[in-house]
Amino acid sequence: MFGNAGSDVTQVQTSTRVPAEAFRFRTPTIETPGIFVVIRWVYRLVRLVVLAPFRFPVSVGLIVSSAVIGHTFGALVLAIMWSVADLGLLVWWRRWPSSFRRLVALRVLAAWRWLANYQRHWQPVLVVAGLAESYQERQYLPRIRSVRCTDWADRVRVKLVPGTKPEDFQVRVDQLAHGFAAPSCRVHVNGARDVTLEFPRRDTLAEPLDALPVESPVDLRAVPMGLCEGGDPWTLRLHGTHVLTVGVTGAGKGSVIWSAIRALTPAVTDGSVQVWAIDPKRMELSYGRPLFAHYADSGESAVDLLEQAVSRMQERATRYAGKQRTHVPSAADPFIVVVVDEVAFLTAYHPDRDVRRRAENAIATLTSQGRSVGVSVLAALQDPRKEVMNLRNLFPDKIALRLDEASQVDMVLGEGARERGANAHLIDPHLPGVGFVKLEGSPVPVRVRAAFVSDDDITAMAHEGRGD
Ligand SMILES: Nc1ncnc2c1ncn2[C@@H]1O[C@H](COP(=O)(O)OP(=O)(O)O)[C@@H](O)[C@H]1O
Ligand SMILES: [Mg+2]
Known part of the structure; x- marks a missing residue:
């Protein structure tokens, strides 16, 4: 029956030869007996019924109490009670909208999002994204632990499958965002097998932000700059670090520089902070000249300014040696912020080779030695490639505004x-000032927007604080 239609000899030969596949290892497939499948389904059903009051206490409570009231007092009483409850909700919503939103609206929304988006698309999206594991024809899928809604995002807490790790999710954020129809996705790690996926529902940074109120005294470790996507203030450390802001023309580098200078104004006025400004384009910083202790707008004068900062830094280092390990800003020893707009103009594009070399040397010296003696560099740059700015790694803190290419993000x-x-x-070109930063202690980049400091704001600041 199985032999071919040829001669007997062929049949004998095939029966004596052992086929090569026989030596290959095959995982034995063990069929689960039907009774176990039934037991498992019954167990799941019982577990759902037992756990439901704990997982969905409000819904279960409402259903059970409605059933009891309806059964005991009749449908009319039930309808009246529901109407009164609805009226109560209406009053709550009108009278205390924020607590209503937090305790009712966002919870209802979360249940809806769980059902209509995450639970519904979970399996296909995770399988296609490569986040589900298969073993012996069984599929292991990460499990949704909870879905919560904040004002602007859905937060899906996920229990991972053993053998996968949070990084597997972190490197698939594009697929996840696309799969759940969100503009982006970020992964917060809670534990080795516990992550929260954050899917924004709307862009909280779509509206420009007016210049922030100036706070006094100035906290040089947390200078207010703008807003984080999640609604928290975005603050930037300036003392003890150097900051490089990178973005194409029109990305809003000016608003980062000016937000920082604005926040420093009270300290500039009392003399504990000095801003030394270099403005090669003569466009960005010239408005605020009275605020600056030193100002340069040509290649030669810029290099002079940088070298002067280096000498000041070295003089301090000599004075502090063996006596003082950190710098405390004071009128005698102010914190010096060297602001350099379009830094590549000095280090890469300036026609004079000597200017380029001296500028690069001075910036390298300031960024490698200035932190502990109270000298910081705040620089803006358009093109982060090495050929243009090989000093970028000397800046511990970096801000990525809108960039040209994907490959520049990691640079x-x-x-x-x-x-x-x-x-x-x-980043949408219509959203200048929007960018990504890494905050201390977390590898997950945060989307932020710098406040916009208008020319009028700068003029007012220049009247208030004089840095010379
Ligand atoms: N944070 C911001 N919010 C709103 N608009 C901004 C912001 N930053 C910049 N802009 C707008 O974008 C334009 C270009 O910004 P600018 O800072 O000059 O860019 P860059 O210095 O990166 O070339 C500005 O003239 C301003 O109108
Ligand atoms: Mg600019």
């Missing part, structure tokens, strides 16, 4: 930043 924010959701190359 600015470090390896893996783009995979973790810092899509700086996809």
